[in-house]
Amino acid sequence: MPVILWAVLSLGVLLGASSRLEAAEAPVFIRQWGSPGTANGQFQAPAGVAVWAANVFVVEKGGNRIQDFDTSGAFVTKWGSNGTGPGQFASPYGIAVDLAGNVYVADTNRNRVQVFSGSGSFIRQWGTFGSADGQFNMPINLAVDGSGNVFVVDTQNHRVQKFSSAGAFISKWGSSGTADGQFVTPYGIATDAQGNVFVSDHDNSNAGIQKFTNDGAFVARWGSAGASAPGEFGNAAGLAVNVAGNVFVADQGNNRIQVFTNAGQYVLSFGASGSAAGQFNFPTGVATDASGNIYVADQLNDRVQVFGPGSTPALGATWGWVKASYR
Secondary structure, three states, X not given: OOHHHHHHHHHHHHHHOOOOOOOOOOOEEEEXXXXXXXXXXXEOOEEEEEEEOOEEEEEEOOOOEEEEEEOOOOEEEEEOOEOOOOOOEOOOOOEEEOOOOOEEEEEHHHOEEEEEOOOOOEEEEEOOEOOOOOOEOOEEEEEEOOOOOEEEEEHHHXXXXXXXXXXXXXXXXXXXXXXXXXXXXXXXXXXXXXXXXXXXXXXXXXXXXXXXXXXXXXXXXXXXXXXXXXXXXXXXEEEEEOOOOOEEEEEHHHOEEEEEOOOOOEEEEEOOEOOOOOOEOOEEEEEEOOOOOEEEEEHHHOEEEEEEOOOOHHHOOXXXXXXXXXX
């Protein structure tokens, strides 16, 4: 996303920050693509999704590759295979894109981060197995903020690590436990336009979302383990924050997406168990674009589903949020 566009979207967030939340309507199903297989446009357990401009990048946990599509679902290109070399993977999960369109991948079982151009050319990597600064034990997800800082969920070390875009270690926070700022298998991570960092805990003993400053100071938390009530999670997975600052959570075990305000107020949820349009089987990754559309990596259905915000300004279509801010 160009820097100018980022600034415009950030302004939209600021304009909308004081507006009231309108009655929320469920997002509208738009399209889907994918089926089980290894051909172009097919998937083997899609785990993460990221959107940049007109590109939708999908990381396949089972296929050990990245596929790039346009926003209509048309295949563009792919890269990756199973292995240890640059551009190869072992069960990658998370994917993120920086403002320049570079693609960051959490190569989970190789305990490293790999960085590519938007066309798949290898740029750099960092990380080895361990618990020292800059080392990982199953890094599952990652996020890049507007300043280029890279935040990695170091799942089995129960912490978040922060790096420069070149991979230089900056800081870390978290430990094993259920107190504020502690984690039990943290999973999803996302940042907002102000640089706040949101982290989901996958283990139901510490189920929920925690919000931190850019430097790791605890701000707030919400959620608990459960099956159906608002704010309850059955293994919270991937996270995304849209241009309005709302937080989208892939509620994996409950086969739904839950949406919250930036402060943790419940907005709505959508989805149910199944394989029909709008239903999910183990949703894992979620992303949003500048128009408020929502992309879900529907892992065990081997597909990507796309939803539109409909007429709900709270879901962050830019026009809707700015309109709401003047009411």
